[in-house]
Amino acid sequence: MGLPAKSARIDGRRQRSERTRQTIVEAYLALLRESPRIPTAGQIAERAGYSIRSIFERFPDLHALRVAATDHAFAIGNTLATPRDVDGDRPTRLRSQVETRAHTCERWLPLWRALNANQGESIELKMRIRLGREMIMKRLELMYQPELSSLSEVDRKRTLITLEALTDFESWGRMRELYGLSFEQACALWIRVIDRLLPPTPTPRH
Amino acid sequence: MAAPSRSAVIDGRRQRSERTRQHIIEAYLALLRESPRVPTAARIAERAGYSVRSLFERFPDLLALSLAAADFAFTQANAQAVIRNVSADRPTRIRTQVETRAGTCERWLPLWRALHANQHYSPELRQRLRFMRDAVMRRLELMYRPELSALVEAERRRILIALEALTDFESWARMRSDHGLTSEDACAVWIRTIDSLLPATPAVS
Numbered sequence: 001m002g003l004p005a006k007s008a009r010i011d012g013r014r015q016r017s018e019r020t021r022q023t024i025v026e027a028y029l030a031l032l033r034e035s036p037r038i039p040t041a042g043q044i045a046e047r048a049g050y051s052i053r054s055i056f057e058r059f060p061d062l063h064a065l066r067v068a069a070t071d072h073a074f075a076i077g078n079t080l081a082t083p084r085d086v087d088g089d090r091p092t093r094l095r096s097q098v099e100t101r102a103h104t105c106e107r108w109l110p111l112w113r114a115l116n117a118n119q120g121e122s123i124e125l126k127m128r129i130r131l132g133r134e135m136i137m138k139r140l141e142l143m144y145q146p147e148l149s150s151l152s153e154v155d156r157k158r159t160l161i162t163l164e165a166l167t168d169f170e171s172w173g174r175m176r177e178l179y180g181l182s183f184e185q186a187c188a189l190w191i192r193v194i195d196r197l198l199p200p201t202p203t204p205r206h
Numbered sequence: 207m208a209a210p211s212r213s214a215v216i217d218g219r220r221q222r223s224e225r226t227r228q229h230i231i232e233a234y235l236a237l238l239r240e241s242p243r244v245p246t247a248a249r250i251a252e253r254a255g256y257s258v259r260s261l262f263e264r265f266p267d268l269l270a271l272s273l274a275a276a277d278f279a280f281t282q283a284n285a286q287a288v289i290r291n292v293s294a295d296r297p298t299r300i301r302t303q304v305e306t307r308a309g310t311c312e313r314w315l316p317l318w319r320a321l322h323a324n325q326h327y328s329p330e331l332r333q334r335l336r337f338m339r340d341a342v343m344r345r346l347e348l349m350y351r352p353e354l355s356a357l358v359e360a361e362r363r364r365i366l367i368a369l370e371a372l373t374d375f376e377s378w379a380r381m382r383s384d385h386g387l388t389s390e391d392a393c394a395v396w397i398r399t400i401d402s403l404l405p406a407t408p409a410v411s
Contacts, residue, residue, distance in 0.1 A: 035326075116323075120243055158394075158398060158399075161385055162399045165381075166368060168371070174339075174367075179363075193403065196402060197399065197402055
């Protein structure tokens with residue numbers, strides 16, 4: 001059997017390095033889910049099964065690791081939170097939007113908290129936080145398009161701002177952690193309140 | 207002239223020490239308002255006009271200083287957020303509650319953020335944050351008692367949780383920074399939202 005070509009060896013090395021990078025990102029996210037404290041490089045390396053040096057060979061500093069973890073979370077979050085029932089009736093759209101958002105909050109709240117706590121003066125993290133919020137707004141606009149279209153521009157903006165505040169990560173966190181609501185109870189609360197805040201659904205024209 | 211008595215000397219020293227402590231807390235709060243970064247001991251000491259050693263003579267660590275700042279802020283905020291118009295009509299009560307809450311958010315947001323970011327390192331800090339949220343809930347209950355009293359317990363709780371989420375510090379901050387609303391426009395958003403969330407005001411019998 002001949003030796004592998006040089007390009008095949010480089011490809012293999014690159015794949016291994018990518019896997020290591022991915023394992024480090026996942027270790028960071030797993031630690032965040034277990035404890036609200038920001039993990040140290042030593043803890044991340046131990047969880048990932050690599051040395052601290054391995055981490056800093058792939059990420060110049062912990063800030064770069066946070067940015068990579070955020071991008072990873074965005075990619076997964078987008079895949080999991082596919083818009084569903086966009087043309088459903090009002091109760092179906094309400095349930096669909098709330099449940100999708102609730103799952104996102106349940107899964108990504110620890111990372112969101114770490115991002116906010118670490119954003120400091122980091123332009124990259126601030127930009128990602130902003131992007132995350134814009135995506136939430138766009139989703140709300142999409143799911144409640146029939147109701148929002150009946151409002152003036154100013155009222156539409158006001159309603160969107162209110163809905164975004166209501167369905168914020170920390171609002172979810174407080175319902176679950178502080179007020180002790182179950183996942184279903186918390187969803188039911190959001191559904192009732194959003195239903196109350198939205199204007200009546202216009203009758204479709206035939 | 208007779209020498210001051212021993213207790214007068216001790217009292218004077220205690221007062222000076224208390225003033226130094228207060229200056230340090232105020233320097234910490236001023237720095238938080240200027241930048242979102244949690245200030246270092248050296249910056250706080252410099253701003254207050256004392257040495258770092260003086261700071262650590264009064265506070266064992268920066269967490270203790272943030273706790274003292276939280277207590278100071280809570281007292282101040284309570285004094286500023288005087289309860290008004292509790293028995294007024296619905297629009298007056300909504301406007302009063304919203305403007306009072308907006309004033310608190312506008313003034314204390316930087317400290318709130320610093321406390322929030324550090325809460326996982328101190329049970330005392332968590333307890334104070336909880337206490338502050340309880341105070342917000344109690345104020346909402348007081349101001350909207352006529353409307354809330356018409357609801358069953360479960361529904362009342364739901365409305366209170368929703369009102370608390372909507373009038374949170376960060377909700378205010380996003381209206382002002384991300385969405386660029388003026389203080390008046392942001393108050394108008396809250397007023398409309400609260401008005402649509404509350405049930406009808408029962409007629410006075």
